[in-house]
Amino acid sequence: MDPLGTPPARGGTAGAVTVVVIGYDDAAHVTTAVRSALAQGPAVREVIAVDDCSTDGSAELLDALAAGRPRLRVVRRTVNSGGCGTPRNDGIDAATAPYLMFLDSDDVLPPGAVDALLGAAGRHGAEVAAGLCVRRELPSGRESPWQPELYARPALVERPAGRRRLVHDTLCVNKLYRTDFLRAHAIRFPEGRFPYEDFVFTARVLAAGPRLALIPDRVYVWHVRRTAGRLSISLDRAGIDNWRARTEAARQAYDILLGAGEKRLAREARAKFLEHEVRMYARELGLRDAEYQRAWWALTRAHLAAYDEADFARAPAPGRVIARVVLASEAPRDLPRLRELAARPSRLRPPYARSAGGAPVWSADLPQVPLDHVLTRPLRLLPLAVDAELRPRTRGTRLRLGLHELYGRVEEAGPREVEAVFVHREDGRTVHLGTAALLPPDPEFDTWTAELPLDPGALAMAGPAVWDLRLRLRFADGSVRDTTAHASAGPGLLTRTALASSRHGLLLVHPYATHSGSLALRVAPGLRGATAVLRRRLSRLLPRRAGAAA
Incomplete structure (x- = not known):
């Protein structure tokens, strides 16, 4: 084996990487994470699973998994650290391979991730290799790339200052680090309960001036569980x-x-x-x-x-x-x-x-x-404001749109038409509403208007779902602006409506404003779907009322 601190020669990558997996009370997912690390193949010398004093049996599951698997080592902390930094530091201290990377207990490494990162580090003599992380929303499975512009193509960055966008990728988990580089510069995570420890760790890495290899390969899958009983630190923003x-x-x-x-x-x-x-x-x-x-x-x-x-x-x-x-x-x-x-x-x-x-x-x-x-600014980047009104009707539901003037820029460009689609929030499928002309404003108002018909039944084909409105504005000067619409909240708007449907019998349709104010639409077909929506709504309201009564 290569001695610690000596990067493996090209083609000699066996046993080159330590994967540090950290977890606390995550028995439902931690073994899946560890298995994804072990499945990376012979390049992984060891997987160090650091259990942060779990009380749900996670450590026992890891011990059972380690039996007969010499590449898996379990480190049990005797006192819970309260954060992610301390167990990761334990992993840095325990690592014996020339390179290391980090994995959280509720995420996974996709096949080939380690080989891709290790190959890039070896080819370029880089202290850090980084690749694409994707956020996977669960349970839907919908994925979105994290900082994709950084990883659009392979690149070698001689010094971080040459690619300032690097500071936007504060994740530590989509990267492979030379172990001796971290130790030589005393790069560690903040200890104890320190939310957003990645920010500080990444800053310390960049401050040390490493050579970085960037690759477009998918190297990390970040699972986002917004309905989990205990939200991750990054998602728990209510306090x-x-x-x-x-x-x-x-x-x-x-x-x-x-x-x-x-x-x-x-x-x-x-x-x-x-x-x-x-x-x-x-x-x-x-x-x-x-x-x-x-x-x-x-x-x-x-x-x-x-x-x-x-x-x-x-x-x-x-x-x-x-x-x-x-x-x-x-x-x-x-x-x-x-x-x-x-x-x-x-x-x-x-x-x-x-x-x-x-x-x-x-x-x-x-x-x-x-x-x-x-x-x-170019029109395609302007913060144009469009109001949207939607009143569900059994016959003749229409989407009404109003585009506001913006210091003369809209009139100058010459509004021509608007194209509207609804996008399924979970799987990204689209339902095209059509294209309508933007009509000139009345003398009293600087607002261009348009109307499009909407068949709620077309959205109901996907079952109970949430749909987000997306607009494309076109102008006489050739400009195009993709945007969303503000959900107008006048009388009779943003209310739940039950519609008769020849196909589904009943449709429950609810236009509402998202937390950013955009128009979205909940649609539940059939009596069963409508009942399920109402039941979920009631379950959310009851605890609030009980709390208010107390």
Whole structure:
């Protein structure tokens, strides 16, 4: 075997990798994760499964799996660490192979992942090799790539500063590391309960200036279980402590990069915080109570106070504008409008104010928040706002759309038509509603309108499901803008309606606003489907009412 610290020669990859699997009270999934690591083949010298003092029998399952499998070692912690960092550090300490990678107990390594990463590291003499991670929503199985632009094609990055986008991929699990590189630079995870430990670990890796090999191969499958009894740390965002931890991790990552002289990477980390973290949490503010909103606002203001103009300039417009509104106001304000701006794609809804000099601004009382970008950005990137109204009817259900003017840019481009589709949230299938002309606005309103017929029965063919509305706007100047629509909430809108159906007997149709304000549609065909929807709704309401009564 190759001695520790000496990378294997090309073609001599047997026993080159340690896979560190960490888990706590995850008996339902941990053996599947470990098996996926063992199945990587002879390149894996050892799988080190670190059990963080589980109480559900996970450790015993691992011991049973290790019997007769010399490549599997089980490390039992005697005290629960409260986080993911400490058990991963235990794995770093115990590793004996030249390279190592990390795997969480509820995820899997796809076949060939280790060989693909190891081959890239060996070919280029890279201290770090990274590949594509996909997020797999369960139970639907729908997948989406994580940071796909980084892994669109093979690349060798001599120093991280040469690819600033690297700071956006804060995952530690889709990467292979030279073990001696981590040890030589004392690169470890924060100990104990430290949510978002990946942020800090990744910053320490990038600050050490490794040579990185990037590959387009799928190397990690991240299972997202939103209905799990215990949400993962990254998904459990309901409490303000989660946001406090996220801002602290982002602050430490910035300080690490700046302290290493990587000023461009440090600025990119702040831009990423505005583009990703601020937008994601701003979209969810409407789901939180007033106490959370005030605390979030105060924490965000305190964190952003350290930013300078160069930090803001680096970030895309939606996150930058949201951050400037937060800094400009001591108390939470304009939350519905900020939620729409934070949506993907972004939507900037009226009112459209101007400063005394005529420049676009957030509002008349916040002229210090500029919106100059709406005058210069290409139309395909503008935060165009479309309102959508949908009233389910047994006969003649129609989707009504209204496209708002935006500081003269819409009229200048010449709106022509809108194409509408509903996308199945679980499997991505589409139902095409059609294309309609956008009619010029009335003199009193700067809004172009269109109507399209909708047959709810066409959506019901998929069974009980949620459908998201997607729009494509076309303009006379050749521009195209793909966007979503704001769910209008006027009288009689966004209500659950039972429709007679010749095919299904009964359809339960419910237009509603997502947490980002977009129009979506729940459809349940047949009496059984409708009953199931109502039962789930009742099960959610009863605990709330019981809590209120208490």
